[in-house]
Amino acid sequence: xxxxxxRKYRAAIKEQFPEFEIKRVAYLSEGWDSVACQINGQxxxxxxxxxxxxxxxxKEIALLPELVLRLPLPIPQFEFMAKxxxxxxxxxxxxxxxxxxxxxxxxxxxxxxxEWWKQSLGHFLSALHRFPIERARELGVRDMALVxxxxxxxxWRENVLAFYHLAQNQVYGLLAQHEREKLRRLFESYLQxxxxxxxxxxxxxxxxxxxxxxxxxxxxxxxxxxxxxxxCIGDPALDxxxxxxxxxxxNLEEGWQKRSEFYRYLPPLDSIIFGLAHNSPALIELGxxxxxDILIEENL
Numbered sequence: 001x002x003x004x005x006x007r008k009y010r011a012a013i014k015e016q017f018p019e020f021e022i023k024r025v026a027y028l029s030e031g032w033d034s035v036a037c038q039i040n041g042q043x044x045x046x047x048x049x050x051x052x053x054x055x056x057x058x059k060e061i062a063l064l065p066e067l068v069l070r071l072p073l074p075i076p077q078f079e080f081m082a083k084x085x086x087x088x089x090x091x092x093x094x095x096x097x098x099x100x101x102x103x104x105x106x107x108x109x110x111x112x113x114x115e116w117w118k119q120s121l122g123h124f125l126s127a128l129h130r131f132p133i134e135r136a137r138e139l140g141v142r143d144m145a146l147v148x149x150x151x152x153x154x155x156w157r158e159n160v161l162a163f164y165h166l167a168q169n170q171v172y173g174l175l176a177q178h179e180r181e182k183l184r185r186l187f188e189s190y191l192q193x194x195x196x197x198x199x200x201x202x203x204x205x206x207x208x209x210x211x212x213x214x215x216x217x218x219x220x221x222x223x224x225x226x227x228x229x230x231x232c233i234g235d236p237a238l239d240x241x242x243x244x245x246x247x248x249x250x251n252l253e254e255g256w257q258k259r260s261e262f263y264r265y266l267p268p269l270d271s272i273i274f275g276l277a278h279n280s281p282a283l284i285e286l287g288x289x290x291x292x293d294i295l296i297e298e299n300l
Contacts (some may be wrong), residue, residue: 123247
């Protein structure tokens with residue numbers, strides 16, 4: 001990251017929180033939606049990239065204080081909340097005390113197979129999914145949307161069908177004929193599978209990836225779960241990584257396994273579509289490579 005951008009973030013923090021003494025500002029990471037900086041080695045500040053991301057951050061500001069009272073693992077607690085954009089940064093942004101731990105994706109090879117973190121994660125997700133969705137909606141949480149906000153009442157089939165059409169229009173041209181045929185069979189088979197749409201929606205994290213699971217390797221504990229920006233109301237099967245379901249106390253109803261298998265295709269397709277919309281060749285290539293790896297594994 002350029003020194004100019006870091007100076008911009010420093011100025012934005014100083015403008016919004018003049019009593020906060022800033023000694024060091026360091027670039028930490030950057031995702032599709034936000035930039036994260038580390039301040040004084042103790043605090044993480046997240047800056048949205050677009051206005052729609054700001055809206056999701058406002059949802060987190062409302063939701064996380066209630067979640068922290070219900071969840072068995074540490075999550076971010078915002079201590080700094082810019083109420084509006086300012087001279088140096090146009091959107092709301094937040095800061096929270098850094099959670100200690102190593103992201104699962106950065107842990108030694110073999111850690112991903114350990115049971116101790118899977119058990120803790122299963123208990124965490126069980127508690128998260130028990131949060132009342134009526135209250136979540138009051139706090140600004142929306143139904144999961146693959147393309148656009150779903151109609152009311154909640155209609156997941158409609159979302160999957162719309163996403164299928166979007167993939168046909170935007171992704172198929174980047175794939176070989178046999179790959180397009182595999183995707184066609186995948187979506188059309190799933191759309192005809194009634195148990196794939198008969199689940200009870202829950203409040204879900206919707207981005208339980210290795211970079212968001214923090215581990216204390218010395219003590220073998222999960223030290224935190226971060227990044228609730230995608231939190232929404234949707235299928236709980238979207239949240240449960242392979243191997244964690246045995247520690248999950250929610251309802252593993254009929255269709256759970258097939259739904260979980262189908263959902264593996266959503267992130268790479270989403271990466272391609274997002275990359276096309278935001279002119280990111282790297283994301284397009286990443287999504288295509290991930291998609292091809294999954295298609296090779298599956299006998300469709």
